[in-house]
Amino acid sequence: MAAEPAAPNGLEVDFLASSARALADPQLRRNFRRAMDGLMAKRAAVFPDPSEWTRLRALGGAIRAKNLLKLPDLLERLEKNLTKNGITVHWASTTAQANQVVLELLEARGVKALVKGKSMVSEEMGLNHFLGAHGVESLESDLGEYIIQLDGEMPSHIIMPAIHKNKDQIARTFSEKIRNAKYTEEVDELTAMARAVLRQKFFEAGAGLSGVNFAVADTGTLCLVENEGNGRMSTHVPPLHIALMGLEKVVERLDEVAPLYSLLTRSATGQAISTYLNLISGPRSGGERDGPREVHLVILDNGRSRIFQDPELRATLACIRCGACMNHCPVYTRIGGHAYEAVYPGPIGSILTPQQEGAGLWHELPHASSLCGACAEVCPVGIPIPHLLIRLRREAGHRVPGSTVLGAGSARSRLEDLAWSVWGWVLGHPAAYRLASWCATRCWRLLPSRAPVLEAWTRSRHKPRMAGASLQERLRRSGVPDA
Amino acid sequence: MPERDAILAGLRAVLPGGRPPVPDFAVVEEKRWDPGERAARLRRGMAAVKAEFIEAGPEDWPRAVAAFVLGEGLPSLLYGPDTTEGRALAAAWPALGPRLVPYDRPVETFKQELFEGIAAGFTTTLGGIAETGGLLLAPGPFEPRLLSLVPPVHIALLRADRIFDTLLQAFRELGWNKVLPANALVISGPSKTADIEQTLAYGVHGPRRLIVVLVS
Amino acid sequence: MATRAGSRPLREVYFYATCLVDLFFPDAGMAGIELLRAAGVRVIFPEGQTCCGQPAFNCGYWEQARAVARGQLALFPRDLPVVLPSGSCAGMMKVHFPELFHGQPEEARALALSGRVFELTQFLVDQLDLKLEDLGQPVRVTLHASCHAMRDQGVLDQPRALLRQLRNVELVPLARELECCGFGGVFAVRDPALSAAMAADKAEDARASGAELVLSTDGGCLMNIGGTLEKQGFGPATMHIAQFLRERTHGR
Numbered sequence: 001m002a003a004e005p006a007a008p009n010g011l012e013v014d015f016l017a018s019s020a021r022a023l024a025d026p027q028l029r030r031n032f033r034r035a036m037d038g039l040m041a042k043r044a045a046v047f048p049d050p051s052e053w054t055r056l057r058a059l060g061g062a063i064r065a066k067n068l069l070k071l072p073d074l075l076e077r078l079e080k081n082l083t084k085n086g087i088t089v090h091w092a093s094t095t096a097q098a099n100q101v102v103l104e105l106l107e108a109r110g111v112k113a114l115v116k117g118k119s120m121v122s123e124e125m126g127l128n129h130f131l132g133a134h135g136v137e138s139l140e141s142d143l144g145e146y147i148i149q150l151d152g153e154m155p156s157h158i159i160m161p162a163i164h165k166n167k168d169q170i171a172r173t174f175s176e177k178i179r180n181a182k183y184t185e186e187v188d189e190l191t192a193m194a195r196a197v198l199r200q201k202f203f204e205a206g207a208g209l210s211g212v213n214f215a216v217a218d219t220g221t222l223c224l225v226e227n228e229g230n231g232r233m234s235t236h237v238p239p240l241h242i243a244l245m246g247l248e249k250v251v252e253r254l255d256e257v258a259p260l261y262s263l264l265t266r267s268a269t270g271q272a273i274s275t276y277l278n279l280i281s282g283p284r285s286g287g288e289r290d291g292p293r294e295v296h297l298v299i300l301d302n303g304r305s306r307i308f309q310d311p312e313l314r315a316t317l318a319c320i321r322c323g324a325c326m327n328h329c330p331v332y333t334r335i336g337g338h339a340y341e342a343v344y345p346g347p348i349g350s351i352l353t354p355q356q357e358g359a360g361l362w363h364e365l366p367h368a369s370s371l372c373g374a375c376a377e378v379c380p381v382g383i384p385i386p387h388l389l390i391r392l393r394r395e396a397g398h399r400v401p402g403s404t405v406l407g408a409g410s411a412r413s414r415l416e417d418l419a420w421s422v423w424g425w426v427l428g429h430p431a432a433y434r435l436a437s438w439c440a441t442r443c444w445r446l447l448p449s450r451a452p453v454l455e456a457w458t459r460s461r462h463k464p465r466m467a468g469a470s471l472q473e474r475l476r477r478s479g480v481p482d483a
Numbered sequence: 484m485p486e487r488d489a490i491l492a493g494l495r496a497v498l499p500g501g502r503p504p505v506p507d508f509a510v511v512e513e514k515r516w517d518p519g520e521r522a523a524r525l526r527r528g529m530a531a532v533k534a535e536f537i538e539a540g541p542e543d544w545p546r547a548v549a550a551f552v553l554g555e556g557l558p559s560l561l562y563g564p565d566t567t568e569g570r571a572l573a574a575a576w577p578a579l580g581p582r583l584v585p586y587d588r589p590v591e592t593f594k595q596e597l598f599e600g601i602a603a604g605f606t607t608t609l610g611g612i613a614e615t616g617g618l619l620l621a622p623g624p625f626e627p628r629l630l631s632l633v634p635p636v637h638i639a640l641l642r643a644d645r646i647f648d649t650l651l652q653a654f655r656e657l658g659w660n661k662v663l664p665a666n667a668l669v670i671s672g673p674s675k676t677a678d679i680e681q682t683l684a685y686g687v688h689g690p691r692r693l694i695v696v697l698v699s
Numbered sequence: 700m701a702t703r704a705g706s707r708p709l710r711e712v713y714f715y716a717t718c719l720v721d722l723f724f725p726d727a728g729m730a731g732i733e734l735l736r737a738a739g740v741r742v743i744f745p746e747g748q749t750c751c752g753q754p755a756f757n758c759g760y761w762e763q764a765r766a767v768a769r770g771q772l773a774l775f776p777r778d779l780p781v782v783l784p785s786g787s788c789a790g791m792m793k794v795h796f797p798e799l800f801h802g803q804p805e806e807a808r809a810l811a812l813s814g815r816v817f818e819l820t821q822f823l824v825d826q827l828d829l830k831l832e833d834l835g836q837p838v839r840v841t842l843h844a845s846c847h848a849m850r851d852q853g854v855l856d857q858p859r860a861l862l863r864q865l866r867n868v869e870l871v872p873l874a875r876e877l878e879c880c881g882f883g884g885v886f887a888v889r890d891p892a893l894s895a896a897m898a899a900d901k902a903e904d905a906r907a908s909g910a911e912l913v914l915s916t917d918g919g920c921l922m923n924i925g926g927t928l929e930k931q932g933f934g935p936a937t938m939h940i941a942q943f944l945r946e947r948t949h950g951r
Contacts, residue, residue, distance in 0.1 A: 020892050038681055055510035062504040069503045072494040079487075085665070091487040143687060144678035160678060167680050191676065191684040198688060203598050219663050229632060229674035229689020236628045236666070247490065254660045258651035259511055262615075272528060273615040273650075273671045275689065282665035287624035290590035291666060301486075305493035311500075330879045334896050368890060370883025370897070371757060373850035387798070394759025420755050424763030427718075428770055430747040437722055456888040460895035461926030464723060471716045471725035475732075475744055 013341060015364035022335035028164060032336045035163050039327040042270025043378065060263045061382035063256045064318035071308065071317075074217040074250045075299065081220025085282040087295045095125040098300050102127065102209070102242055105296055106136055109240060111206030115198070117224070117231040118142040119211030120158055120321060121244040121300055123343045124356075127209075138209070141198045141230035143191065150177040156337030158344060159268045159323040164336050198230065208234030208292070212245035213264065213320070215297075216254050222297065223257055224278040225264060227271075232278050241283070241292040247299050248317035254279075260320060263380035267322035303356035309404035313388060316351050318381045325375035325385060331368055340365060347375035351388045354396070360410025363396035437470045511651045514614055521613035521646040522697065528616025532672035533685060534693045544698050545575035548605065548638060551694065552581045557602040561586050561634055563626035568607045568640060586627050597629060603636035604690075610645035612653060612669070618695065619653055620668040628666050637690040639670070643699035711741040712822070713774070713781045717788040718750040719918035720939075724784075727918070727939030731784040731819045734945055738827050745774040753791040754884050756799060765799055772796070772808055780815050782822045784941050786848020786916045789818040794851045818848055819941055820916055824857040833865035835947040841873045841910035841935075843880060843901070843924060845917035858916055858940050865947050873913075874904040882923035898927040906934045914940045 022028055047053045067074060079089045092098035098121075106114060114131065116122065116138055128138040128149070140149040144161040148154070150173050155161030162170070167185045174193055175183040181193055202208075210231055214223040222243050224231045235241045251257060265271045284291035308314050326332040326346025337345035342353040342365070350369065354362035366389040375385045394400065397416065399409035426432045444466040449458040457464070469477075516524060526536055539547040549572075552560050563569045564585040576583045584601060606626045609619040618639050622628040631637050647653040650669065654660055659667060674689030685691055712735060720728045732742050751771060755764035775781050783789045793816040796809040823829040842862065848854040862870045881887065881897025888894075901924055905913045913928075913935050915921050925937035 016890070016892070019890070023892050023896050035681055052510060055507070059506050059508060059510060062506040066503045066506060069499045069501075072491050075491065075494075091484060091490055093486050093489055097486060141688065142678075143676045147678065160681075162678050163681075165680075167682075170679055187679045187682045187684050190679055191687055195687055199598065202688070203594065219659070219661070221663055227674065228676050228687040230687070232628075232632050232668075233688050236632065247494075254663070255508075255651055255654050256506070258649065258654055259508070261650065262511075269677070273612075273617050273669070275532070275671055275674055277650075277669040279659075279663055279667040280665070281663040281667070285665040288622075288665065289586065289588065289624065289627040290629045291622075291627075299490075301490045301493070305490055308494055309497050311497075314499075330881070330897055331893055334893065367886070368893065370846070370879050370881055370886045370894070372846035372879035372883070374846070374877070374879070377850060390757055390759060392759075393757070394761060397759055416758075416760075420758070420760040420763045423755060424760070424766050427749040427752075427767045428763075430749055430770070433749040440722065453888050456891040457926070458930075459891055460898065460930060461923065462929040464922050464926060466722050467725045469725070471721045471728040472748065474725060474729065 013361060013364065015340070015368055018339045018341055019335045019368065022339040027166070028336055029334060031164055031166065032333050035160070036327050036333040039270065043267060043324060043327070046266040046270050046272055056259060056263060057380050057382055059259050060320075060380050061318070063251065063260060064320070064381045067251050067256070068248070068308075068314060068317055070252065071248070071250070074252055075247060077217040078215055078220065078250050081217065082297060083220075085220040086285060087220065087222075087282060087297055090296060090298045091301075092298055093301045095300065095302050098125050098244065098298050098302075099127060099130040101298050103131065103134055103136070105240070105242060106131070106207055109206065111136065111240065113137045113139065113201070113205050114207045114209055115201045115205040115234050115238065116140050116145070117208065117210040117226070117234040118145055119209065119244050120343065121211055121246055122209065123155065124300070124302055125244070139198075139201050139205075141201065141234055143194055143228060146194055146198065147173060150174070154338065154343070156345070157323060157326065158321055164338070202233040202237045205238045207240040207242060208238040209242045209244065210235050212243050212249055212297070214257050214260060215245055215250045216252075216257060217250055218253050220281055221254065222280040223261075224280065225261065225274045225276075226278070227275040229276065232276055235278065235280060236291055239293045241295045243295065243297045245297060245299055247301055247304050248319075264320050264322050267324040267378065267380045303406065306404060306406060307355045312391060313355060313405065315383045316355060316388060318383055319348055319352070320381060322380055324378040324380065328374040328378050330370070330372060330374065347385045347389075351385060351392060354392050355406060358407030358410065359392055359396045359405050360407040363393070363411035366392040366396065434472070438473070441466045441468060441470055441473075508651065511649055514649050516613050516648055518644070521648065522643045522699065524613045525611045525616050525646055526697070528614075529672055529695065532616070532675070534616070534672040534695055537694060537696045539696055539698055541698055544640065544696050545572045548572060548696060549576055551638070552603060553577070555636075557581055557636060559584055559600065559602045560605055560638070561597070561601045561603070561630060562605040563630065565625045566607060569625070572605065586630055590627065590629060597633055601634045603638055604630045604634035605638045605640070606631045607640045609657060610647055610653060611641050612650050613646050614649045615671065617650070617669045617671040619657065620670060621664045622666045622668065623664055631668070631670065632689055635686065635690055636692045636694065637670075638694045638696060640696045640698060643697055709739060709741055711743060711779050713779055714742045714744050715774075715781055715783045715788070716744075716748055717783055717785040717918070719922070720784050721748070723922060724918045724939050724942070727784055727942040730939070730945035731782070731941040733949070734819070734823065734941060735782065737949070738823070738829055740827070743779070747774055751788045751791040752799070753788060753795070756791065756795055758885055761799060765803070768796060768799060769805055772805055772812060775812060778815070780817055780822060780826065781812065782817050782819055784819045784916070784939065785918060786818045786845045786852045786854045787919065789816050789821075790847045790851025792816045818852050818854045818916055820857040820861055821852065821854050824860050829861070831861060831864045831944065831948050833867045833947050834949070835865070835867055837867045837869070838912060839869045839871055839910050840912045840914055840943070841871050841905065841908040842876070842940075843873060843913055843915040843920055844876055845915055845920045846879050848916050849877070854916060858914070861940075861944060862914070868947065871908050871910050873908050875900075880920050880923050882919045884919060887923060894923075895927075898923050902927045902931060902934060910935050912943070913937045914943055916940050
């Protein structure tokens with residue numbers, strides 16, 4: 001096997017090891033079990049009517065699919081209308097370029113401190129680290145992101161980044177890392193501490209950064225969904241607002257946002273509506289007394305246009321980042337987000353990351369699934385995640401003619417090729433199968449539990465018992481029903 | 484711009500085939516309630532997320548707002564003076580008691596006071612949403628964006644006959660499908676988070692309290 | 700005894716064993732055939748059955764999966780229902796054969812087959828409206844809903860409906876019954892720690908249900924849950940639902 005591949009953030013990718021560590025951590029397992037059970041129950045409570053769910057999800061899927069088919073035209077229209085509204089549009093093919101755009105915007109205006117609303121795209125970019133290396137403070141203002149930033153961690157969930165942490169862990173972090181903070185586990189007191197620190201930052205910051213939940217092409221509008229108010233603070237208080245967006249987030253019309261928004265809030269946290277839906281169509285304009293003087297949007301590609309090439313895998317781009325897939329995933333529930341060692345964990349991460357960073361490099365993620373289908377069942381835009389996992393398993397190990405997948409075929413295993421060829425030959429020839437099953441049913445007891453492959457099974461299970469004779473053999477002996 | 488052209492060219496390298504699906508909005512458009520029901524639904528939805536309600540008539544709401552501010556011991560109320568409602572509020576404001584502060588100049592001139600010295604902010608709204616609860620606002624020159632965000636208490640005026648069935652209907656009837664103000668907003672309650680052990684906490688960064696003055 | 704509702708002309712079906720039932724649960728296969736026959740159905744068991752190809756398909760080895768599935772496609776030339784004692788293999792034929800053969804010469808045949816594939820309990824309830832009479836002693840059972848049976852094949856209520864007809868059978872719920880048991884085919888040996896963690900939770904839930912017996916429509920799930928319970932040394936026994944239904948309505 002090739003040397004351990006390295007992930008772009010410098011870590012080595014070894015999912016089996018990282019998931020084993022997570023499985024052995026009882027607190028992590030308890031935390032995630034409790035949190036995921038809660039999120040699943042909340043979601044179920046706001047989709048009580050199966051017929052409404054089916055129709056709403058069909059609508060969401062159709063909106064996303066329709067918009068993806070027109071993606072380049074919509075991006076151009078979005079750019080035109082944003083520009084007309086006074087919002088400057090930048091395009092970045094890579095995360096390095098996107099980081100450079102942000103840095104140049106900040107340096108040109110002498111900004112030394114940036115306050116951030118939540119943006120998963122900024123995690124793709126490793127923006128905080130990049131800016132820090134260039135002397136610009138980038139402070140998270142979403143409470144969950146703020147907590148993990150204090151601890152120097154990555155988010156473990158795309159909606160609730162600190163979901164892996166207990167109150168006492170957060171209390172300890174705050175008392176150690178926030179100036180003059182006392183130790184308290186009272187949620188209201190912890191929240192008040194964070195509020196006070198961040199209020200000052202909103203006040204002082206030279207720039208605010210946000211993500212974009214949906215961008216409307218027809219009206220040139222950036223839509224931001226949030227509960228805390230830090231998004232509005234970041235985008236309205238500082239004189240400069242920079243928004244980061246993956247290029248797949250554009251929709252054609254504002255009224256398409258309404259059902260997508262409802263699907264998003266209900267699927268993500270079981271809320272009928274978020275606290276705030278913030279629609280930005282320009283900087284401070286025409287007599288306004290507040291709002292940013294400048295608004296910039298950075299449109300990031302980072303592998304998305306490549307994903308777009310494959311008609312089936314393109315469905316990956318329909319994602320509205322609700323997190324329902326990971327909330328319902330029995331694997332994610334047991335290992336949490338960090339074990340994936342990727343920016344996007346869980347089922348969506350397992351199809352997105354290999355396509356963005358290399359199907360061979362990340363081949364373990366699509367295999368980290370029993371294909372149970374719980375994710376696809378709750379995906380509000382109908383992404384067929386299990387099928388895409390199978391596609392990516394195939395792409396990792398095969399050079400499929402016409403494939404556009406990054407790193408296709410680079411995790412080929414000769415041993416596995418051989419195993420499946422033998423399997424295919426035996427099962428493709430009924431006489432060979434009959435012979436093999438006769439032998440197996442007579443000799444299976446001789447096979448030691450420690451034999452390769454079987455050993456993985458018998459670590460935690462009794463060795464499977466074969467029958468004395470296969471069903472076919474019995475039927476042949478007693479007379480197969482006439483055909 | 485080379486990046487832009489490269490990205491668009493990359494997206495155009497394949498021409499997606501097939502007929503685009505036609506989204507069917509019926510599941511949302513069907514959601515209708517009687518005018519009488521809409522206010523009740525909105526109240527239920529918003530009360531569930533800790534919004535508070537005061538009922539008032541079309542003539543006495545300014546007095547109701549003043550009484551609330553006084554009764555809660557709030558020392559100041561920020562408002563937009565150049566609206567009809569702002570003028571009505573100012574006209575009914577008691578001479579003694581809480582300060583009525585006009586937001587009539589650029590934020591840069593009084594940012595410190597806004598952040599530290601203002602107890603509550605008053606705005607009008609364009610309407611509400613019956614399906615889920617929620618208020619529609621269009622901040623602008625007359626009612627700036629931070630008015631409903633920075634002060635720890637937000638008092639919002641909602642006319643009961645301006646409640647839409649759904650957000651979709653609101654978007655369409657307000658004409659936002661075609662043109663939007665630089666900032667438009669839906670607010671459903673006080674600011675909140677569940678990031679600490681999924682326990683709800685209010686007043687994180689936005690207002691801690693949202694008071695809806697329901698006028699009918 | 701099983702009876703058929705109403706009077707209909709004699710039905711014929713193909714019965715496809717599936718490799719797990721063929722090798723590990725042949726009694727369940729026999730029971731499935733006997734249940735169908737007792738309901739007045741003529742069961743045709745074609746020669747040359749091997750495997751539906753799902754393991755190779757799931758691992759991305761589609762050429763090998765096609766080679767195997769192609770041969771199996773040819774076993775059902777007549778336009779008759781194909782009944783399988785496995786929700787996941789039925790799902791493979793129904794949902795994934797059309798995917799596997801997309802753009803291939805066999806595509807039309809795969810699509811045609813897809814419309815007439817049934818998991819056993821699904822066929823017994825939805826197609827035969829089977830009525831069952833319980834001849835057994837009181838017993839408490841629980842049902843594990845196999846993921847592929849549920850999500851690919853749409854099987855959830857049918858096994859329950861059959862069990863509810865048996866008056867001496869108490870069906871108790873299984874906590875987190877819609878959550879995967881961790882089998883996933885090759886997943887169980889490829890990600891053994893994850894699979895074992897899921898199986899251990901399922902075994903714990905099985906014990907907590909108070910059931911004496913855990914039933915399933917799918918052999919893979921049974922091997923996984925049963926094998927785990929057996930290794931742990933305490934907890935309910937496991938059985939394929941076909942075998943259970945046959946024993947309850949016919950005696951051994």
